Amino acid sequence: MQLDQATPEQLRQWESQLDAEYQGFLAQKLNLDLTRGKPSAEQLSLSDALDGILKGNYIAADGTDTRNYGGLDGLPEAKQLGANLLGVAASDILVGGNSSLTLMFQVMLAAHQFGLKDSASAWKNEGEVSFICPVPGYDRHYTVCAQLGIKMINVAMTANGPDMDAVEALVKADKSIKGIWCVPKYSNPTGVVYSDETVDRIAALGKIAGDNFRVFWDNAYGVHDLIDNAPVLASILEATRRHNTEDSVIQFASTSKITHAGAGVAFVAASAANQAGIKKFLNTCTIGPDKVNQIRHTRFLPDNAALLAHMKKHAALLNPRFEAVLSALSGAFDGTDLGYWEKPVGGYFVSFDTRKGCAQETVRLAAEAGVKLTPAGATYPYGKDAEDRNIRIAPSVPTVPEVVAAMKVFVTCVKLASVRKQLAS
């Protein structure tokens, strides 16, 4: 199917065939959901040994009674778990509560309102504050910026990460820009892994930006490979050390999609100066995070080998679901001009770009046929996908047959929306 070359007659014929197919789906009264980027019950069960793992021993390796108050920055063994996730040293890590999103909010609030270095370094002192948002991206990042009144500036994602020419030009030209959101491995939603060159250029941004510029490096899927010999993300920490920009990057991770989502442990990796600023802020709003949950997690995932073995079990459950999505897309759209997508080998999403102006209609058609998709636009700041193209597909929760069934509907809806759009143009 090549719409750009098709005659109106050809288009009308396709429309009629596709509509018949679509009516067939309507008749089936499906109820399928590709919206939620969360683990399935089967995946969650992989970590059910967490409850009861302590067997009465609540004491950490350094003698800390995890049941009592304190420990603002986390147990040593929990720091090591965070270090394993982020590929840094335990001393680079602060341990948070159950949510890396909360840590990101707190660090951005601290940087904006109170200053990570001192009160003079607070972004709010400099008037308008902007952040670069590679698009499509993660809606919760946008919500944090919106809440703090931080203006969001879109930059396109490529197969190698954000368009770095555009990023560098913006940072050079606009001093209101205080940072950039990054999901560097299996990016949400496109699934790409930032190339070594991209990582290096992001680490170098601190040289052209002001002192208070901070890359928010949300490495949410750092160990979430679907295949053996998965791509390796270059170390942003090492890159910042080469460029002498260590304060310009703050890294985040959590166990949310490793153990129990929402009942895990979150981590931030930062330079000594940033750690001091973050801890000063955290000390005003908590006595400390849940250390009992920290020690549960360190007993469950005592070293890197245990972590990687555990992630292989997730991959075994996720892989067939991703294959169902990708083979449906290939089968329907290879050699056509109907859409573009990456082929992620990790993470939680497949991102599909329709032809211009077809995403909302595709989502609407799918919803009517009983297949729930994330609202078009959700992957853009302010919910505005100017070209109305991007749709995020999250296949982790449905069963494989459900993913197969939902993708049949999806590809038909993409085709139908595209053909109708072309007919109307």
Added chain:
Amino acid sequence: MQLDQATPEQLRQWESQLDAEYQGFLAQKLNLDLTRGKPSAEQLSLSDALDGILKGNYIAADGTDTRNYGGLDGLPEAKQLGANLLGVAASDILVGGNSSLTLMFQVMLAAHQFGLKDSASAWKNEGEVSFICPVPGYDRHYTVCAQLGIKMINVAMTANGPDMDAVEALVKADKSIKGIWCVPKYSNPTGVVYSDETVDRIAALGKIAGDNFRVFWDNAYGVHDLIDNAPVLASILEATRRHNTEDSVIQFASTSKITHAGAGVAFVAASAANQAGIKKFLNTCTIGPDKVNQIRHTRFLPDNAALLAHMKKHAALLNPRFEAVLSALSGAFDGTDLGYWEKPVGGYFVSFDTRKGCAQETVRLAAEAGVKLTPAGATYPYGKDAEDRNIRIAPSVPTVPEVVAAMKVFVTCVKLASVRKQLAS
């Protein structure tokens, strides 16, 4: 011992006897600690059944899989646990993470910066913002205000709660006042329970204050009775309903001193309008709190009877420690003019007021003799106890013999500091 009536010769004689006693303590090289308002290891062990309590069943009563994301406002059964703690209905409750201090920070941040009703209701819009702080009080409350740039205004605590004549006069006269911190039962540190009249007058403040006035009702010790037939705190919720001021009070509690400190569950009770404002804010900084820990707690404390039975076990451990403190104070100071203290029957603290200008010196003397006390002034905003009188005694962690030994040193230090001060005056 009555210093005001003593002759210089008498004072010199006492000083010499007390100094000899003090030198004896110095020789013992003690190492005792009365600073930390936290549970002892024995108390923490009362809740060790929490780990393993789920026995593989992570599903809440309403079918929610607690292992997955979501549930911003908490499981129904966790709301009921919060309702049991605060004496309200489950529908009044939002469930937070492991820290009521974090919830208090978040609610105060939301009220100050973003507005609980809408952005127009944010306190920051009104210029200077002040908060009433009954003194002595809880230093972490002051830290929250200080971080947000909120000016703190002291009001004296009485045996019935804050001096309400002073509070009402301030609220009437000063529109910058946006609220008051309250620890209404076993107040930190004086241990008093607010009288019914005080509760009623606090609930009525909303009628004389502006729309955005909020009482922060930190009911941290609501079920932490040391005796049977403990005093009953009047319901602030019912009082606000009588006065039609329901939006003016926000209540907080947690299980931190019930189960494992720092690994518990926190709660906020608020009107529907306040709940909406709080949830709107929370939605920008978290996907939701740890529901697995919620369900652990609800299985461990399934109803009010279980909760009260559990608290009796805490009381059995705490009571001898409080008795050791109170009998030492009575033995040393009854009938003297050397100090004033309440006799709390719950909570975590005994608060002792020395004669004017003797608190810092008492703490210094005790420290040199190996007895660590909370720094004088810590119980006041900005760390400033203008009369230098208040000392907070926290006896929960040391053993009873340790409390007895520490109190011997304490009373000698109070006497010595007082006599020397009188001699110098």
